[in-house]
Amino acid sequence: MKTIKCVSAGFGGQGVLTVGQLIAILAMDKDLAVSWMPSYGPEMRGGTANCHVVIDAKEVSSPLIAEGITHLLAMNQPALDKFLPRCAEDVVIVTNASLVKNVPSDFKGSLIPIDFNQIAQDLNELKVANMAAFGALLRTMPMFSREDGIEAIIKKLGKKNESLTELNIKAFEMGYAKEA
Amino acid sequence: MSKVLMKGNEAIAQAAIAAGCNAFFGYPITPQNELIEYMSKYMPDKGAFVQAESELAAINMVYGAAAAGARAMTSSSSPGLALKQEGISYCAGAELPAVIVSVSRGGPGLGGILPAQGDYNQATRGGGNGDYKVIVLAPNGVQEATEMVRKAFYLADTYRNPVIVLADGVIGQMMEPVEINTEALPLIAKPWASDGNLSRGHRNVVNSLFLNPVELEKHNQDLRAKYDLIEEKEVDYELSHDENAEVMFVAYGTPSRIVKAAIENLKAEGINACLFRPKTLYPFPYEALKKAAQGKKFVLCAELSMGQMIQDVRLSLEGSVPAHFYGRAGGMVFEPKELVNAVKDHLGGR
Known part of the structure; x- marks a missing residue:
């Protein structure tokens, strides 16, 4: 398989680390090798957060993605600005459309802009915007199904916050179904 | 058991408990805080957890617990390890099994908190006094870190020597699928331990002080013979x-x-x-x-x-x-x- 080098990035509090963990869980459950590496320390205190998820068939070589990002979730403009130069040419970028306005006109990869905040607002729960983003991002990874995604949400978040699970899944499905 | 996705720091802590660690002493420092956090949550059911007042206190608590026969452990990061050096030399001198996890970061001095390997010499040469050696294991991922922590307790008990598991900030912070060996690590008899057992008829004294130079030279020769054995048997690559x-x-x-x-x-x-x-x-x-x-x-x-x-x-x-x-x-x-x-x-x- 072609190595997946996925970066999930945004403001602290937008839940980008959780999105990365959900993808890592999916990969683990498919018996693939996977690593999840968060930004930590002072980088977090500046208000930005990101994580690197690398998925490979047998072994993850470097858990840090220096270049060749294949999948990028940019939940805000700084996230896109920071990671765009490190993307592969055929990258798939999912953006949080209301907060990411400027995409360079010469960008050649696939762009999927979706207003995740709007989806969350429609569900009256701003916290679930990241689940909608998870849905949209997952759809760009054909090795995982919609059902896999729901299972991962239940596995990772079901116990922690049962009352939110239903909304999490609803947001996920809306993000998954949304046409860019 | 199926694999779980775990952060290196937490997986190391869980593996240590699974390996029979029953005394943990630590002091917080990034990037190994999750290790202590995990211990604070789960160690009280198994034995002793103390958040010490300093790194110095933590390593000396390890000395005390190990002297009493416990499977004792501490963890820290680079500047914290620097503070522990005296205690590590004392553990080596008194031939105490101790496991020290070092999740290293940039230096010198307070340095930074991101991953680095500037502590190779600190771990392998040490900053404590005297002719002593510390076994140093270097994992390259979360799974191996858990295996090496387990091995560290085995080696520490077998050779009555401190063992450092030298990880870096990436291994501490990263999550990877991991399967932790939960099989009990057989206890090795510690007839030398100063454990309050009065039925032996004599007192066990654990000490690194030898004022008689003849005795101290003999002690150094015995330690050297032990290190020779370690060098013969424990090389891994x-x-x-x-x-x-x-x-x-x-x-x-x-x-x-x-x-x-x-x-x-x-x-x-x-x-x-x-x-x-x-x-x-x-x-x-x-x-x-x-x-x-x-x-x-x-x-x-x-x-x-x-x-x-x-x-x-x-x-x-x-x-x-x-x-x-x-x-x-x-x-x-x-x-x-x-x-x-x-x-x-x-x-x-x-």
């Missing part, structure tokens, strides 16, 4: 063998994985390289490294430091093969392409 390799990388910990990516990239450009990865930094695999390097154009030692393990690499090679160094520091981590370029430069701009 991984060699990604490639008969056609013209270049051999040497790297440990997280950088060894980046090297693997570089080797793939080099292969795509028609350059064959292999990796020699020491898993024990003390005892260092001197002979195996020299043997593996024979016939290579050169060895490239890649570290997240300004050059520490390279000294052991050169000691191994004894001049038989040229050894070059590539390093980044301060939390900057090299990319595979930097290593590819370094190899090409040394090959003469190919």
Whole structure:
């Protein structure tokens, strides 16, 4: 398989680390090798957060993605600005459309802009915007199904916050179904 | 048991408890805080957890608990390890089994909190006084970190010696699927322990003070004999063998994985390289490294430091093969392409 080098990035509090963990869980459950590496320390205190998820068939070589990002979730403009130069040419970028306005006109990869905040607002729960983003991002990874995604949400978040699970899944499905 | 996705720090803590650790003493420092946090939550059911008032206190609590026969452990990061050096020398002098996890970060001084390997010398040479050695294990991922922590308790008990598990910030912070060995690690009898047992008829005294020079020399000779045995029996390494390799990388910990990516990239450009990865930094695999390097154009030692393990690499090679160094520091981590370029430069701009 072609190595997946996925970066999930945004403001602290937008839940980008959780999105990365959900993808890592999916990969683990498919018996693939996977690593999840968060930004930590002072980088977090500046208000930005990101994580690197690398998925490979047998072994993850470097858990840090220096270049060749294949999948990028940019939940805000700084996230896109920071990671765009490190993307592969055929990258798939999912953006949080209301907060990411400027995409360079010469960008050649696939762009999927979706207003995740709007989806969350429609569900009256701003916290679930990241689940909608998870849905949209997952759809760009054909090795995982919609059902896999729901299972991962239940596995990772079901116990922690049962009352939110239903909304999490609803947001996920809306993000998954949304046409860019 | 199926695999779970776990952060290195937490997985190390869980593996330590599974290996029978029953006394943990720590003091917070990034990037190993999750380890102490996990211990604070789960250790009280198993034994003693103390958040000490300082690193110094923590290592001396380890000394005390180990002297009483406990499977004792502490963890810290670079500047914290510096503070523990005196206690580590005392543990070695008193022949106490102790496990010390070092999740290293950039230095010197307070340095930074991102991953680095500037503590190779600190771990393998130590900053405590006297002729002593500490076994040093260097994992390159979360799964291996859990296995090495388990092994560390076994080695500590077997040799009555401190063992350092030297991880870096990436291993501490990263999540990977992990399966922790929950089989009980057999207890090794500790008839020397000062455990309050009055039925022996004599008192066990645990001490590192020998005022009689004849006795102290004998103690040093006994320790040396023990280290000889460790050097004979416990060397461990991984060699990604490639008969056609013209270049051999040497790297440990997280950088060894980046090297693997570089080797793939080099292969795509028609350059064959292999990796020699020491898993024990003390005892260092001197002979195996020299043997593996024979016939290579050169060895490239890649570290997240300004050059520490390279000294052991050169000691191994004894001049038989040229050894070059590539390093980044301060939390900057090299990319595979930097290593590819370094190899090409040394090959003469190919």
